[in-house]
Amino acid sequence: MSISFSHTFANELDGFYKACSPEKCTSPRLLQVNAALADELGLDHKLLHGEVGASMFSGNALPDDSNPIAQVYAGHQFGMFTPQLGDGRALLIGEVVDRNGDRRDIQLKGSGRTPYSRGGDGKSALGPVLREYLVSEAMHQFGIATTRALAAVGTEDWVAREALKPRAVLTRVSASHIRVGSFEFFAARGEWAQVKRLADYAIDRHFPHIRDSGDAYLDFFKSVMQKQAKLIADWMSVGFVHGVMNTDNMTISGETIDYGPCAFMDRYVPSTVFSSIDEHGRYAYENQPKIGQWNLAQLAKALIPLYQEDQEVVIQRFVDELDTFNDIYESFWLENMRAKLGLINESEGDLDLVNELLRLMHQGDADFTLTFRSLANVRLNDEIQFKSQFNNSINLDDWSSRWLKRVLVDGVSADQCILNMNAVNPLYIPRNHKIEEALDAAVNDNDFELFRSMLNVVSEPYFFRPGFDKYAEPSLSNAEPYVTFCGT
Numbered sequence: 001m002s003i004s005f006s007h008t009f010a011n012e013l014d015g016f017y018k019a020c021s022p023e024k025c026t027s028p029r030l031l032q033v034n035a036a037l038a039d040e041l042g043l044d045h046k047l048l049h050g051e052v053g054a055s056m057f058s059g060n061a062l063p064d065d066s067n068p069i070a071q072v073y074a075g076h077q078f079g080m081f082t083p084q085l086g087d088g089r090a091l092l093i094g095e096v097v098d099r100n101g102d103r104r105d106i107q108l109k110g111s112g113r114t115p116y117s118r119g120g121d122g123k124s125a126l127g128p129v130l131r132e133y134l135v136s137e138a139m140h141q142f143g144i145a146t147t148r149a150l151a152a153v154g155t156e157d158w159v160a161r162e163a164l165k166p167r168a169v170l171t172r173v174s175a176s177h178i179r180v181g182s183f184e185f186f187a188a189r190g191e192w193a194q195v196k197r198l199a200d201y202a203i204d205r206h207f208p209h210i211r212d213s214g215d216a217y218l219d220f221f222k223s224v225m226q227k228q229a230k231l232i233a234d235w236m237s238v239g240f241v242h243g244v245m246n247t248d249n250m251t252i253s254g255e256t257i258d259y260g261p262c263a264f265m266d267r268y269v270p271s272t273v274f275s276s277i278d279e280h281g282r283y284a285y286e287n288q289p290k291i292g293q294w295n296l297a298q299l300a301k302a303l304i305p306l307y308q309e310d311q312e313v314v315i316q317r318f319v320d321e322l323d324t325f326n327d328i329y330e331s332f333w334l335e336n337m338r339a340k341l342g343l344i345n346e347s348e349g350d351l352d353l354v355n356e357l358l359r360l361m362h363q364g365d366a367d368f369t370l371t372f373r374s375l376a377n378v379r380l381n382d383e384i385q386f387k388s389q390f391n392n393s394i395n396l397d398d399w400s401s402r403w404l405k406r407v408l409v410d411g412v413s414a415d416q417c418i419l420n421m422n423a424v425n426p427l428y429i430p431r432n433h434k435i436e437e438a439l440d441a442a443v444n445d446n447d448f449e450l451f452r453s454m455l456n457v458v459s460e461p462y463f464f465r466p467g468f469d470k471y472a473e474p475s476l477s478n479a480e481p482y483v484t485f486c487g488t
Contacts, residue, residue: 003043003063003065003094003096003106003466004042004065004096005063005065005066005067005093005094005095005096005106006095006096006097007067007094007095008201008205009069009071009092009095009096009105009176009201010067010069010092012197012201013197013201015194016071016072016160016182016194016198016318016419017069017070017071017072017347018069018070018114018115018116019067019068019069020067020068020069020070020071020091020114021059022058022059022060022061022062022068022091022108022111022112023111023112023113023122023123024056024059024060025059025060025153025155025157025167025169026154026155026156026157027057027155027156028054028055028057028060028143028153028154028169029054029153029154029155030048030049030050030053030054030057030151030152030153030255031130031144031151031152031153031168031448032133032149032152032452032455033045033048033049033053033057033150033151033153034137034148034149034150034151034265034449036099037149037150037173038147038150040098040099040100041096041099041101041104041106041150041173042096042097042098042099043096047345048151049434050166053151053153054153057108057150057151057152057153057169057171057430058153058155058169058296058457059091059108059111059112059169062093063093063094063244065094066093066094067093067094068091068092068093068108068111069091069092070086070087070088070090070091070092070114070115070116071086071087071092071182072084072085072086072087072116072182072183072185073085073086073179073182073185073248073249074184074185074188074247074248075179075180075181075183075246075248075249076181076184076246076247076248076276076295076298077246077248078246078278078282079282080487081188082238083183083185083188083189084116084118084185085118085181085185085248086114086115086116087114087116087177088113088114088115088117088118088120088122089109089110089111089112089113089120089121089122089123089124090107090108090109090110090111090114090149090177090428091107091108091111091114092105092106092107093106093107093108093369094436095160096308098376102175103205104173104174105173105174105175105176105177106150106171106172106173106176106403106440107171107172107173107174107177108169108170108171108172109124109129109132109169109170109171109172110123110129110167110168110169110170111123111169112120112376121159121160123157123159123167123198123446124159124167124169124170125159125165125166125167125168125443126154126165126166126167126171126439126443127165127439127442128260129146129152129168129169129170130152130168130438130439130442130451131259131267131435131439132149132172132227132259133149133152133170133455134435134438134451134454134455135259135262135430135435136148136149136172136256136259137149137429137455137458137459138429138458138459138461139240139256139353142234142238142426142461143232143234144231144234144240144256145230145234145253145254145255146257147170147172147173147174147255147256147257147258148172148173148174149170149171149173150171150172150173150391151170151171152168152169152170152171153168153169153170153171154166154167154168155167155168155169157211159433161201165443166443173208174251174253174255174257175251175253175255176205176206176251176252176253177251177257178198178201178202178205178253179247179249179251179252179254179257180247180248180249180250180252180296180298180299180302181246181247181248181250182198182300183198183199183246183299184253184298184302186198186302187301187302187305189198192305192306195302195303195305195306196306197274197302198295198354199216199217199220199306202220202252203216203220205476206223206252206253207219207220207223210223217303217306218303218317218318218321219309220303221299221300221303221318221321222321223320224254224299224323225296225298225321225324225328226254226328227254227297228250228251228254228292228296229289229292229325229328229329229332230254231255231256231292231328231420231487232252232288232292232331233289233291233329233335233336234332234336234388235288236285236288236289236333236336237333237336237337237340238260238264238369238372238426238429239264239265239268239285239369239429240263240264240265241262241263241264241265241272241273241274241283241284241285241288242256242262242283243261243263243273243274243275243278243283243448243484244258244259244260244261244262244275244278244283244486245283245288245291245292245295246294247299248296250292250295256382258323259386260275260453260484260485260486261274261275261276261277261278261484261485261486262274262484263432263482263484264368264369264430264432265368266366266367266368266369266386266431266432266474266475267365267367267477268358268361268362268366268367268368268371268475269285269362270284270285270286270358270362271284271285271286272284272285272286273285274432274482274483274484275483275484275485275486276483276484276485277485277486285439289325289329289333291324292325292329293322293326293329295321295324296325297322300318300322303318304318326403328457328475334346334350334351334354336424337350337354337425338350338354338406339421339424340372340375340421340424340425341353341354341357341372341375341406341407341421342375342376342379342404342407342412342417342418342420342421343406343407343410344410344412344420345409345410345447347406347409349406352405353399353406354400354442356377356399356402357371357399357403357431360390360394360399361389361390362390363393363394364390364391364393365390365391365477366389366390366394367389367474369425369426369427369470369472369474370385370389370474371386371389371390372421372425373386373422373425373426373427374386374389375403375421375425376417376418376422376425377418378403378404379398379407379412379417379418379421380418383396383400386400422462423462424462425460425462426462427462427463427464427472428457428458428459428461428465428468428472429458430454430458431471431472431473431474432475432482433475433479433482434450434454434470434471435454436449437450438453438454439449439451443484445466453468453471454471457471
């Protein structure tokens with residue numbers, strides 16, 4: 001089978017990867033194929049079903065024109081620098097140009113040991129594969145830049161974690177897998193020619209319009225910063241906590257990548273942390289913007305030595321740009337929050353209006369998703385569902401009155417306002433307790449019905465679905481705090 005793969009990364013960046021073959025799986029079976037994504041990529045999803053897809057997406061029989069490689073990178077992990085990481089359980093098998101003319105990587109995740117596995121087995125357990133499939137597809141439907149799942153394959157093999165778990169392989173698609181850590185790897189070794197090669201390649205691939213800008217590396221940095229500011233603002237607008245914002249998990253393309261200990265908030269608590277290893281809250285929900293800026297500073301450090309002029313002057317140019325991150329982020333975030341509140345135009349008091357609602361939500365133990373979703377009904381003077389999200393100690397009358405007056409200023413009809421709000425405020429998110437139910441059934445009972453039901457729901461998260469009410473409900477208020485793990 002041929003897919004018309006190309007291999008620009010491998011062809012142009014020797015020394016940035018190691019060739020490696022996937023490890024064979026026992027009796028692979030196709031659990032899920034993303035037919036819509038396959039069509040985007042120009043692949044015949046009908047051909048990919050059955051044994052052909054199971055063999056290819058497991059790595060047992062790769063397409064004739066594939067060229068599997070493991071990419072190398074470094075990374076700051078919880079602020080501590082690790083000079084060599086790399087794809088320890090993933091292989092880039094090739095690139096395709098999709099129907100829009102965009103170049104996309106296709107990568108196997110969980111395909112076995114690589115030269116960068118550092119003692120790990122390079123494999124993935126079934127649970128994390130299904131989690132990434134669900135959450136990344138939901139993120140795509142929310143309009144948030146993300147890597148996407150093309151296929152999930154189950155096997156009859158087992159992997160040793162805290163207990164034996166069934167093995168699976170995920171096929172992942174992204175604009176590229178170049179990370180901040182990719183630059184850090186060569187910068188830490190003082191290999192500035194390699195940093196330059198990578199920067200030039202990344203510019204050509206992702207930002208060709210700045211190639212002849214006169215200061216391409218600073219403009220490259222600014223472009224990445226814009227994408228990351230937008231990405232994190234989008235995360236914040238749906239209550240998403242990435243959980244492990246290490247520099248090796250930050251892409252140049254501005255896509256969400258590496259869904260390990262990620263989760264969505266139920267009740268709005270800015271200090272929310274889900275990851276079992278984030279003991280000090282470094283990657284808490286409220287810290288995500290400043291961690292994004294910190295990560296970008298590490299990218300700047302790798303790019304500054306590419307200049308031949310006075311380094312102090314260059315440093316200042318990059319610092320000046322980095323100092324604009326908060327303003328750029330807040331602009332994207334406020335744009336998102338205005339849309340969530342049904343506001344069309346900008347007004348001076350909008351930031352205070354948003355922040356006051358968030359303060360009330362925190363104080364009132366309100367569900368993040370359902371608070372915004374139910375707010376639209378207030379436009380029709382139906383406050384019951386909105387107020388029910390808050391505990392009884394919270395008086396919402398003053399805020400609701402301010403909001404209604406503000407909405408009316410934009411001159412949009414009630415019906416149109418509700419349509420606008422419901423188009424950006426999801427009814428369904430991948431609720432953590434529902435994910436666990438689906439994964440438990442799949443892993444322990446080989447039952448994928450709940451997984452497919454949840455995938456069905458998050459694939460259309462803005463529209464009410466009769467019979468799916470349970471997918472919109474948060475966990476019980478007395479439930480144990482939800483904890484996630486860096487599942488491999």
